Amino acid sequence: xxxxxxxxxxxxxxxxxxRGRVATYGQVAALAGLARRARLVxxxxxxxxxxxxxxxxxxxxxxxxxxxxxxxxxxxNQRRLLEAEGVRFIGDRxxxxxxxxxE
DNA sequence: CGAGTGACGGACG
DNA sequence: CCGTCCGCCACTC
Numbered sequence: 001x002x003x004x005x006x007x008x009x010x011x012x013x014x015x016x017x018x019r020g021r022v023a024t025y026g027q028v029a030a031l032a033g034l035a036r037r038a039r040l041v042x043x044x045x046x047x048x049x050x051x052x053x054x055x056x057x058x059x060x061x062x063x064x065x066x067x068x069x070x071x072x073x074x075x076x077n078q079r080r081l082l083e084a085e086g087v088r089f090i091g092d093r094x095x096x097x098x099x100x101x102x103e
Numbered sequence: 104c105g106a107g108t109g110a111c112g113g114a115c116g
Numbered sequence: 117c118c119g120t121c122c123g124c125c126a127c128t129c
Contacts, residue, residue, distance in 0.1 A: 024111085024112085029111085044110090059110075
């Protein structure tokens, strides 16, 4: 599989996460047929150009926390976007029990 | 080519 | 529940 094909798979999986639900990096990787390659998912989302139709904010780490990145403002923005669609937080983490995407 | 570095995650204490 | 250690893998020096 070429790197581009892997990216397309990742984006298509993320695009299918329902509004108000969240998925983990590892979950996205597994659904894309890329087991144990969660880091690749993080890399893919990091490279995602703004404006494309990919709800990157619905992907959080396995603990329900918003992963750190270069721009702290983007992290706060992600939480804001999630809360705007009804996702509730318990402290600094998403209430995975009620919001993780079953699939 | 080896070492370091991540939008990660599971195992373990 | 938390910190650590490791496996993983693309990328940069």
